[in-house]
Amino acid sequence: xxxxxxxxxxxxxxxxxxxxxxxxxxxxxxxxxxxxxxxxxxxxxxxxxxxxxxxxxxxxxxxxxxxxxxxxxxxxxxxxxxxxxxxxxxxxxxxxxxxxxxxxxxxxxxxxxxxxxxxxxxxxxxxxxxxxxxxxxxxxxxxxxxxxxxxxxxxxxxxxxxxxxxxxxxxxxxxxxxxxxxxxxxxxxxxxxxxxxxxxxxxxxxxxxxxxxxxxxxxxxxxxxxxxxxxxxxxxxxxxxxxxxxxxxxxxxxxxxxxxxxxxxxxxxxxxxxxxxxxxxxxxxxxxxxxxxxxxxxxxxxxxxxxxxxxxxxxxxxxxxxxxx
Amino acid sequence: xxxxxxxxxxxxxxxxxxxxxxxxxxxxxxxxxxxxxxxxxxxxxxxxxxxxxxxxxxxxxxxxxxxxxxxxxxxxxxxxxxxxxxxxxxxxxxxxxxxxxxxxxxxxxxxxxxxxxxxxxxxxxxxxxxxxxxxxxxxxxxxxxxxxxxxxxxxxxxxxxxxxxxxxxxxxxxxxxxxxxxxxxxxxxxxxxxxxxxxxxxxxxxxxxxxxxxxxxxxxxxxxxxxxxxxxxxxxxxxxxxxxxxxxxxxxxxxxxxxxxxxxxxxxxxxxxxxxxxxxxxxxxxxxxxxxxxxxxxxxxxxxxxxxxxxxxxxxxxxxxxxxxxxxxxxxxxxxxxxxxxxxxxxxxxxxxxxxxxxxx
Numbered sequence: 001x002x003x004x005x006x007x008x009x010x011x012x013x014x015x016x017x018x019x020x021x022x023x024x025x026x027x028x029x030x031x032x033x034x035x036x037x038x039x040x041x042x043x044x045x046x047x048x049x050x051x052x053x054x055x056x057x058x059x060x061x062x063x064x065x066x067x068x069x070x071x072x073x074x075x076x077x078x079x080x081x082x083x084x085x086x087x088x089x090x091x092x093x094x095x096x097x098x099x100x101x102x103x104x105x106x107x108x109x110x111x112x113x114x115x116x117x118x119x120x121x122x123x124x125x126x127x128x129x130x131x132x133x134x135x136x137x138x139x140x141x142x143x144x145x146x147x148x149x150x151x152x153x154x155x156x157x158x159x160x161x162x163x164x165x166x167x168x169x170x171x172x173x174x175x176x177x178x179x180x181x182x183x184x185x186x187x188x189x190x191x192x193x194x195x196x197x198x199x200x201x202x203x204x205x206x207x208x209x210x211x212x213x214x215x216x217x218x219x220x221x222x223x224x225x226x227x228x229x230x231x232x233x234x235x236x237x238x239x240x241x242x243x244x245x246x247x248x249x250x251x252x253x254x255x256x257x258x259x260x261x262x263x264x265x266x267x268x269x270x271x272x273x274x275x276x277x278x279x280x281x282x283x284x285x286x287x288x289x290x291x292x293x294x295x296x297x298x299x300x301x302x303x304x305x306x307x308x309x310x311x312x313x314x315x316x317x318x319x320x321x322x323x324x325x
Numbered sequence: 326x327x328x329x330x331x332x333x334x335x336x337x338x339x340x341x342x343x344x345x346x347x348x349x350x351x352x353x354x355x356x357x358x359x360x361x362x363x364x365x366x367x368x369x370x371x372x373x374x375x376x377x378x379x380x381x382x383x384x385x386x387x388x389x390x391x392x393x394x395x396x397x398x399x400x401x402x403x404x405x406x407x408x409x410x411x412x413x414x415x416x417x418x419x420x421x422x423x424x425x426x427x428x429x430x431x432x433x434x435x436x437x438x439x440x441x442x443x444x445x446x447x448x449x450x451x452x453x454x455x456x457x458x459x460x461x462x463x464x465x466x467x468x469x470x471x472x473x474x475x476x477x478x479x480x481x482x483x484x485x486x487x488x489x490x491x492x493x494x495x496x497x498x499x500x501x502x503x504x505x506x507x508x509x510x511x512x513x514x515x516x517x518x519x520x521x522x523x524x525x526x527x528x529x530x531x532x533x534x535x536x537x538x539x540x541x542x543x544x545x546x547x548x549x550x551x552x553x554x555x556x557x558x559x560x561x562x563x564x565x566x567x568x569x570x571x572x573x574x575x576x577x578x579x580x581x582x583x584x585x586x587x588x589x590x591x592x593x594x595x596x597x598x599x600x601x602x603x604x605x606x607x608x609x610x611x612x613x614x615x616x617x618x619x620x621x622x623x624x625x626x627x628x629x630x631x632x633x634x635x636x637x638x639x640x641x642x643x644x645x646x647x648x649x650x651x652x653x654x655x656x657x658x659x660x661x662x663x664x665x666x667x668x669x670x671x672x673x674x675x676x677x678x679x680x681x682x683x684x685x686x
Binding site: 051056057059061062064065066067068069070071072073074075092093096097102103104105106107108109110141142144164165166194241242243244245 | 415444445447448449456457461464466467468469470471472473474475476478479481485497498501502504505508660661663664665666667670671672673
């Protein structure tokens, strides 16, 4: 075991896979000699060479096309989009091409591509860096969407993503990159995609969440405990497909739920979780399933980020509303 | 940039031609080395494709084919360039580029199934290096850069070739694809088939650039404009581009000056709304079949009898392929679910059960 930040765990996963399979290629803007703008690919080019870890011209769409073409010729591309707000430049490659390659060829071709990209608020980035756009990806058939919240999860999920033979969008929350360290085994391990993790067991209320909101929810759970409310926190880890079993089993136990996301109310995936619970467990519910989200504005100017982003106090408030319904 | 500099750039992109409209060789030095049989095979393919186009239009009107983008007029551009390829080269076609992938090895009935909207049309036979025709104009260009880099990294002696139209040269992906291939010195050939119209918009409205070939300059790669109604010229420049790419001398942009005699697609486009009959007449005189037929006849390599044999063969093949397409089992929702992922995620497993039950009723 080693103590690692999430970004170190991500680097470790890529190193493991570069070593494990010579067809794995890591590329994007500044990922080579520079080691990435967040150091996620630090040292990888030096260790594996320019043929395996390389820089691209500054064009996200081209990077997506490159990944699809390399995938067709037998490689396993791990492409980076420097910030996920830039995904619109490569939207066709991700949501119009790689996601449907297997389908449009009746299974003859596929896209074993991992799209890595940082996102998320709380670090006062300029425009279009922090936006939570995972909802767009989750609405796209043919993609899996993964969002880890701990160093341990980040490594196991990224190895699984890279080994998956279909495209996986792997989103890395910038605020979680170095905010804490966690135990990460040095050897390889995988965490199955599509499986949620119960980060805290409880019996009075289920919080379904992902990304940075996992930590806000755990903090809220501690406060709620003081008021005698025992909260179960589910970290989805994969937001598409949803781990329906884990969510429903928990709700059937606690009879109350809220869904917490950093994205705007009209975005993200919270509405989807609410719908699944309503369809499958309405007879278990003692109260409506409420959502904690950001307001439906454009992502805030950096100086007002703290007022806009959902935090643990909003979660506590909403949890109490549901418990006292 | 001064006008003078612009003119100097444009002067670099004169149209390359070997056969004139009368079928006479006007550039003996550039004549590609092709055997009599190969020359006949080129003509055979062009005639075959012309008949296939006529039949496809008719079958579409009868409702027996679906989406179809006519190709008459572009036979030299499509088949001359394809003839320069190795069987293991990759083709990333646009939606009009069905002849190239059929002559590369896609069975005709699959092309028909693709036209109708049946997944079986896209089930590419093993070992056939093509992609399914690309509907998103420009996407094939960036993907070609990736395939070409992949071939280079795998040490293959093969190239990736892709096709788009004159309108497609306005897309961002067109520039990005050429630029990436240039930056990685990847073995790619980009063909722009300039048939002068993107649906109703004339090429003059796409760009102030006098040629599309000169857009290669922006990527720092070779660019050449060729008479796209001259099959020998198209073959020669493609072959040269392929050799350059494999020699490590970089990608090439080829602009073929061509024309489509029919509408943009069979989905209700009416070219008389935007194209003058004078222009149609002018380009009918340039017909690639007419001039190549004259060339071959002068060499004693072609006859009406030979041509009729091919026409009959094409008609028979088409009939047979249509029968095969008709006999293909209908698609089911469970088929579609099955192709989504290698391992079905939970939502699709549920829906698979749901539709399996529906389909067994």
